[in-house]
Amino acid sequence: MIYEVLLVAYLIVALLLIGFVLIQQGKGADMGASFGSGGSNTVFGSSGSGNFMTRTTAILAGLFFFISLTLGAMTANREKADDEWNNLEVPASVEVPVEMPADQDVPVISGEEQTDVPATSGEQSDVPSEDGNTPN
Incomplete structure (x- = not known):
């Protein structure tokens, strides 16, 4: 709570x-006022804004x-919260691998039969033939 405040x-x-730093005048600004280029800080009194602005800036800087x-x-x-990305060498979770028969690369779903029937000549196929052309 105190941290947020x-x-x-x-x-x-x-x-x-x-x-306050941006509205302060630079040291060379008083020279222009001496040549008649404007009024000299009459908003904050006859001493100008130097004392008020300087003190306020110093107090704000201290704070x-x-x-x-x-x-x-x-x-x-x-204390820092543990992050999953701190140690990338240890896996976050261990997954159980899918059991596949040793002679196949594709897992077999039990209960369904696989058929290795090629597409018949009446069906359209997007697979290119051996010569590289797609049949029409």
């Missing part, structure tokens, strides 16, 4: 961290690393 919190913190380490420790202590 931490996993959801990890996802939310990661998305918030990405968002991200803490949750990462916690999830890693929880995952390392879990």
